[in-house]
Amino acid sequence: MAASIRQKLSSVASRTNSLLRKSVTSIEHTPCVCSCYSTAAKRLEQEPRTAFRTNETDPRKHTIDHVGLYYSVPDEEMAVLKTGVHPWHLRMMKSFNESCMMVRKPALELKGYLDKLNLKHPVPRFLLYGRRGSGKTMTMQHTIQCCHKNGWIIVHVPWAGQWVRGWYKEVAVSTYKPDRYDLPADSAEWLNHFRAQNQGKLTGLKTTSEYIWTKREKAEAGTSFDEIINFGLSRLKFSSDCVGVLLKELREQAELKGLKVLVAVDSVNAFYVQWNQLNALKNIEKKKLQPGEISLVHNFKKMLNPDWTHGVAICAVSEEANDEDRRENFTPVYLLGQEGFEALDPFVPIFVPEYTEKEALSNINYFIDRNWIQNAHGKTDEGKKELMFVSNRNPFNLAKICAQS
Amino acid sequence: MASVSVRKTFVVLNSRARDIKFIQQRALHMSLSLKGQDIKSIENDKETSSDTDEFRVYQIEGLKRTSSVRRAERWSKRVPPPRYRSMSTEQDWTDVWPTASTFKWSAVPFPVRQGYVENSSENEGVIPSKYANLELMKGPNFLHLTPAHVQKHCKAIKHFCTKWPEGLETDEQCQKHFPVESVTSDYIYAGPSLTDDRARVASIKFKLSDLKLDYHARDKFVRLVGDRYNPETDDVFFESNRCPLKSQNLEYVKFLLTAVYFESWKNESWEQGKQLSDMETYVWNHNKSHKTCMSLLASIQAKDKTTEGELGKLNYLPENEVDTSVICGLPEVQQYKVAVETLFNVGENMETLNAYKMAVEKLLNFKSDV
Numbered sequence: 157m158a159a160s161i162r163q164k165l166s167s168v169a170s171r172t173n174s175l176l177r178k179s180v181t182s183i184e185h186t187p188c189v190c191s192c193y194s195t196a197a198k199r200l201e202q203e204p205r206t207a208f209r210t211n212e213t214d215p216r217k218h219t220i221d222h223v224g225l226y227y228s229v230p231d232e233e234m235a236v237l238k239t240g241v242h243p244w245h246l247r248m249m250k251s252f253n254e255s256c257m258m259v260r261k262p263a264l265e266l267k268g269y270l271d272k273l274n275l276k277h278p279v280p281r282f283l284l285y286g287r288r289g290s291g292k293t294m295t296m297q298h299t300i301q302c303c304h305k306n307g308w309i310i311v312h313v314p315w316a317g318q319w320v321r322g323w324y325k326e327v328a329v330s331t332y333k334p335d336r337y338d339l340p341a342d343s344a345e346w347l348n349h350f351r352a353q354n355q356g357k358l359t360g361l362k363t364t365s366e367y368i369w370t371k372r373e374k375a376e377a378g379t380s381f382d383e384i385i386n387f388g389l390s391r392l393k394f395s396s397d398c399v400g401v402l403l404k405e406l407r408e409q410a411e412l413k414g415l416k417v418l419v420a421v422d423s424v425n426a427f428y429v430q431w432n433q434l435n436a437l438k439n440i441e442k443k444k445l446q447p448g449e450i451s452l453v454h455n456f457k458k459m460l461n462p463d464w465t466h467g468v469a470i471c472a473v474s475e476e477a478n479d480e481d482r483r484e485n486f487t488p489v490y491l492l493g494q495e496g497f498e499a500l501d502p503f504v505p506i507f508v509p510e511y512t513e514k515e516a517l518s519n520i521n522y523f524i525d526r527n528w529i530q531n532a533h534g535k536t537d538e539g540k541k542e543l544m545f546v547s548n549r550n551p552f553n554l555a556k557i558c559a560q561s
Numbered sequence: 562m563a564s565v566s567v568r569k570t571f572v573v574l575n576s577r578a579r580d581i582k583f584i585q586q587r588a589l590h591m592s593l594s595l596k597g598q599d600i601k602s603i604e605n606d607k608e609t610s611s612d613t614d615e616f617r618v619y620q621i622e623g624l625k626r627t628s629s630v631r632r633a634e635r636w637s638k639r640v641p642p643p644r645y646r647s648m649s650t651e652q653d654w655t656d657v658w659p660t661a662s663t664f665k666w667s668a669v670p671f672p673v674r675q676g677y678v679e680n681s682s683e684n685e686g687v688i689p690s691k692y693a694n695l696e697l698m699k700g701p702n703f704l705h706l707t708p709a710h711v712q713k714h715c716k717a718i719k720h721f722c723t724k725w726p727e728g729l730e731t732d733e734q735c736q737k738h739f740p741v742e743s744v745t746s747d748y749i750y751a752g753p754s755l756t757d758d759r760a761r762v763a764s765i766k767f768k769l770s771d772l773k774l775d776y777h778a779r780d781k782f783v784r785l786v787g788d789r790y791n792p793e794t795d796d797v798f799f800e801s802n803r804c805p806l807k808s809q810n811l812e813y814v815k816f817l818l819t820a821v822y823f824e825s826w827k828n829e830s831w832e833q834g835k836q837l838s839d840m841e842t843y844v845w846n847h848n849k850s851h852k853t854c855m856s857l858l859a860s861i862q863a864k865d866k867t868t869e870g871e872l873g874k875l876n877y878l879p880e881n882e883v884d885t886s887v888i889c890g891l892p893e894v895q896q897y898k899v900a901v902e903t904l905f906n907v908g909e910n911m912e913t914l915n916a917y918k919m920a921v922e923k924l925l926n927f928k929s930d931v
Contacts, residue, residue, distance in 0.1 A: 268929030274873025
């Protein structure tokens with residue numbers, strides 16, 4: 157009896173074994189002779205190509221499809237943008253051996269507004285706002301590049317906070333109005349900056365009225381802009397007045413000559429918010445200067461008034477340009493204060509968000525491509541996720557974290 | 562190198578030799594002093610035991626026990642085991658812990674730990690248990706307020722209670738029929754004096770929305786009562802302890818309500834001189850935003866008149882010059898007005914900023930396809 161059972165069991169076992177063996181052989185993948193007939197998806201030899209770059213280097217042609225992609229900026233255009241880019245970003249560009257910027261949605265939005273603008277109306281004001289390090293300045297640079305390519309005259313203030321604070325700065329009583337104060341060095345710096353950004357665009361522009369500097373020196377009506385700039389650079393005492401003259405002439409001639417003027421002011425809230433006693437600019441009597449008392453600021457405020465045409469004003473508010481106790485929020489009315497809001501109102505607020513997941517991934521992939529991220533873990537999906545999480549997808553934080561590791 | 566080491570050993574040897582000499586001297590001195598003592602004791606003994614011929618034995622005092630005293634065993638108190646060990650699980654807890662009292666470890670039948678150990682060396686790193694735990698005694702406990710206790714209390718006072726009135730089932734109904742809530746307190750305790758300072762405090766609380774007030778009166782009321790008004794709950798709270806009696810204080814807070822109510826309905830002559838900074842809310846028509854908007858629209862209107870073609874014009878503006886009130890009434894301007902007012906009155910957030918953005922886009926005809 158027992159023997160028979162054992163026999164049966166063994167026969168069952170052998171059958172199942174053979175079945176198993178059979179099924180194994182049937183499942184086993186045999187190298188297909190005719191692979192062209194196979195319907196299975198081909199296994200990728202390497203990781204999928206990470207797309208983070210676009211060949212479209214012309215910012216005018218960027219569309220919503222390019223969002224999150226990097227495009228390279230040629231050197232001659234970088235010379236125009238360089239002064240507005242933050243030094244750490246410039247250093248990074250130098251390390252990467254190329255100047256690349258990311259196409260982002262707020263910049264495209266701004267471009268969309270500019271394309272459909274009626275320039276005969278008083279200057280429209282656009283205000284970029286967003287968290288610290290979210291890319292307000294780079295959005296502005298993108299737009300400046302656009303307008304530069306279109307041949308606009310660019311009136312750019314890279315960092316307005318420079319003019320309202322400082323400790324060892326030369327502050328002179330204005331030669332034009334005694335209750336205003338000049339910053340000769342800053343004005344000269346700006347004149348240089350203006351000339352560099354508008355090379356070739358100022359030819360043919362001449363003043364329309366006479367300006368008397370001193371008893372013996374004056375600029376006749378019809379003096380070219382280049383001469384005014386040169387005068388300001390050689391006679392630093394009058395550099396602030398030269399800035400005023402240029403801005404006034406631009407405002408007046410924009411409509412007459414059909415110019416297109418882009419006014420870009422970064423951290424515009426510095427024009428309207430006072431600094432504390434310690435850091436604010438002071439005159440010789442140690443009196444704290446209001447921003448409006450500084451002739452440069454006074455002149456640029458006029459550029460933001462909607463009483464001239466054929467121009468666009470793009471401003472950005474930043475927390476750093478406010479006093480330390482007024483930095484809690486990043487929203488425009490809070491940063492500008494009542495006075496600033498009333499001066500700019502009605503403006504179009506444009507929110508510059510932090511990176512979306514796609515943009516953050518593109519940024520990380522770009523860093524990997526540039527060998528900026530060399531850690532093996534940083535190149536894995538998990539590492540990328542960690543980087544995104546730790547930086548909260550804030551562009552500046554992401555760059556900072558990647559530079560540390 | 563070698564010379565130095567040799568020198569060292571020499572010094573060591575030298576010092577040893579000195580030590581040995583010193584020890585020898587000490588020994589000599591001690592033996593001498595011992596001899597002197599012996600002689601003295603022998604002389605003393607001569608008088609006491611002169612009758613015996615044998616050698617006397619030198620008795621060292623205290624070496625041998627002379628008498629044995631049997632002491633009674635010390636009575637020691639036997640500590641009974643803690644009470645919680647003998648408690649049954651069926652017991653009535655309210656009998657164990659009838660009133661509020663300090664934590665008593667022996668009467669609490671559950672394990673509980675309290676305290677802080679700084680490191681593993683302190684109490685072996687374990688938080689102290691309930692035995693003689695001062696931390697547990699410090700804090701108040703609610704062992705006298707368990708559900709069973711409350712049930713017992715309720716049962717005891719139930720026959721004093723009346724039936725809950727009909728029609729006051731919900732809080733809303735109570736609020737509707739009894740809009741003013743007044744709170745007074747009585748304090749009873751066993752002591753030589755029956756008075757308590759705290760007993761005279763009286764307060765009333767009511768919703769501001771229950772009062773009949775117009776815009777001006779409401780604003781004035783809120784300004785008059787100051788921080789007694791809570792804008793989040795819409796409650797006004799008056800409290801007084803300035804009079805010696807409770808009834809006087811209650812009368813006083815009721816008087817306050819009456820006085821403030823009628824005062825806020827009055828319109829004084831000095832209220833006409835209200836400045837922009839005195840405004841309780843942002844009103845667009847009084848602010849600079851209104852002015853700039855009007856002048857901007859007027860200049861756009863003038864520009865549009867001179868230019869030909871329809872492209873980029875503000876179509877909603879009328880052809881001819883009209884009064885600012887007409888322009889103010891346009892839906893685009895109204896939307897903008899509302900947006901600015903909410904931006905200031907509600908505060909800045911993504912919604913209000915986006916509403917403002919949309920309003921400005923419509924107002925000035927900006928478009929972006931992105």
